[in-house]
Amino acid sequence: MASTLGLKVRRREGEVFRRRLVEMGAFDPGRKIRSEGEDLYMPILELSREAKEELSSLGEFDLVEAEFREEEPRETVEGLLGRKASFEVVGDIAILEGADQEAAAAIIAVHRNVRAVISPLTAVEGEYRTRRFEHVAGEARTTTVHREHGLRYRIDLERAYFTPRLGTERLRVASLVRRGEAAVDMFAGVGPFALLIAKRGARVVAVDKNPDAVRLLRENANLNRITDMVILEADAADLAEEFANRADRVIMNLPHSARDFLGAAMKVAKDGGVVHYYAIAPEDDLFGRDTAFVEEAASASGVKAEILRRGVVRSYAPHQYNIVIDFAVHKRVAAEGGGRPGPGP
Numbered sequence: 487m488a489s490t491l492g493l494k495v496r497r498r499e500g501e502v503f504r505r506r507l508v509e510m511g512a513f514d515p516g517r518k519i520r521s522e523g524e525d526l527y528m529p530i531l532e533l534s535r536e537a538k539e540e541l542s543s544l545g546e547f548d549l550v551e552a553e554f555r556e557e558e559p560r561e562t563v564e565g566l567l568g569r570k571a572s573f574e575v576v577g578d579i580a581i582l583e584g585a586d587q588e589a590a591a592a593i594i595a596v597h598r599n600v601r602a603v604i605s606p607l608t609a610v611e612g613e614y615r616t617r618r619f620e621h622v623a624g625e626a627r628t629t630t631v632h633r634e635h636g637l638r639y640r641i642d643l644e645r646a647y648f649t650p651r652l653g654t655e656r657l658r659v660a661s662l663v664r665r666g667e668a669a670v671d672m673f674a675g676v677g678p679f680a681l682l683i684a685k686r687g688a689r690v691v692a693v694d695k696n697p698d699a700v701r702l703l704r705e706n707a708n709l710n711r712i713t714d715m716v717i718l719e720a721d722a723a724d725l726a727e728e729f730a731n732r733a734d735r736v737i738m739n740l741p742h743s744a745r746d747f748l749g750a751a752m753k754v755a756k757d758g759g760v761v762h763y764y765a766i767a768p769e770d771d772l773f774g775r776d777t778a779f780v781e782e783a784a785s786a787s788g789v790k791a792e793i794l795r796r797g798v799v800r801s802y803a804p805h806q807y808n809i810v811i812d813f814a815v816h817k818r819v820a821a822e823g824g825g826r827p828g829p830g831p
């Protein structure tokens with residue numbers, strides 16, 4: 487076993503790092519992760535400066551030379567098909583770009599858990615962020631049960647939004663949660679942020695306007711034995727008054743139009759509460775435009791927004807990225823007439 491490049495991380499942060507490394511294409515799939523006490527050693531390929539910066543926002547790590555066992559070579563869809571196929575798996579359904587029968591057969595052969603292959607007929611669209619699909623192979627359905635971070639989610643891909651591509655981001659937000667804190671998920675969908683943070687000890691109010699999403703969210707709360715979550719079918723904008731100054735944390739995962747709800751989120755946040763704001767941004771202005779939206783909304787709401795973190799969550803479309811801006815809402819400082827936002831009494 488020769489020494490190769492590795493990333494040493496704390497065990498409890500291992501999954502966040504592993505997923506991000508895979509997304510970056512920096513995880514070495516030919517080698518096995520090694521465990522030693524409280525640390526994990528991840529086999530990696532060379533990291534660019536940007537990649538190191540991105541990783542340092544996830545937590546502490548050391549770059550090391552380490553020895554890793556080799557993975558057994560696995561059959562892949564690409565290997566079987568002789569060309570690339572673009573797909574993702576949600577529960578036991580593969581979502582394939584294009585109704586390609588050959589690719590569907592290869593997916594079913596390689597991924598033994600896949601029972602249905604469907605292909606999008608539309609983009610994610612409308613207020614409820616849903617899309618329509620056509621059946622390609624296997625069973626003809628859009629309902630499934632997906633597992634993520636130890637929780638199970640009933641999903642209907644045609645009736646309510648869900649993507650597994652935000653799994654790492656959900657884990658990052660969950661890692662910030664303190665037991666007993668109050669959180670509002672304004673656009674909860676079938677619950678992948680809300681239920682995960684509830685499991686980590688947050689008292690959650692989860693809101694969605696889509697009745698099908700809310701029905702699945704209730705089922706998912708039951709499925710995961712989360713009994714104390716407040717689940718509301720409502721327009722998030724209408725709840726700002728009722729939940730004013732209640733939240734230590736607000737999640738705004740409606741990236742195409744979250745900016746329209748910034749005022750409501752700032753109202754719902756307590757003094758010092760943190761908002762996770764998601765947007766789709768062009769690569770030549772990743773954070774400038776949305777930072778300005780946050781600052782304009784803060785000024786209109788009479789609060790101060792302290793930017794805590796700006797990050798890229800995933801690539802969304804050519805030259806477009808799904809980004810996140812975490813900011814703290816300071817109310818007392820603003821009411822007292824300015825100055826630098828501080829922790830307060």
Ligand SMILES: C[S@@+](CC[C@H](N)C(=O)[O-])C[C@H]1O[C@@H](n2cnc3c(N)ncnc32)[C@H](O)[C@@H]1O
Binds near residue numbers: 614646652676695721
């Ligand atoms: C991008 S999805 C995110 C769902 C979920 N947070 C997730 O990560 O899977 C946005 C959700 O916001 C809901 N939505 C859209 N407008 C809304 C509004 N005004 N009030 C509440 N929910 C809304 C949609 O129905 C959809 O389920």
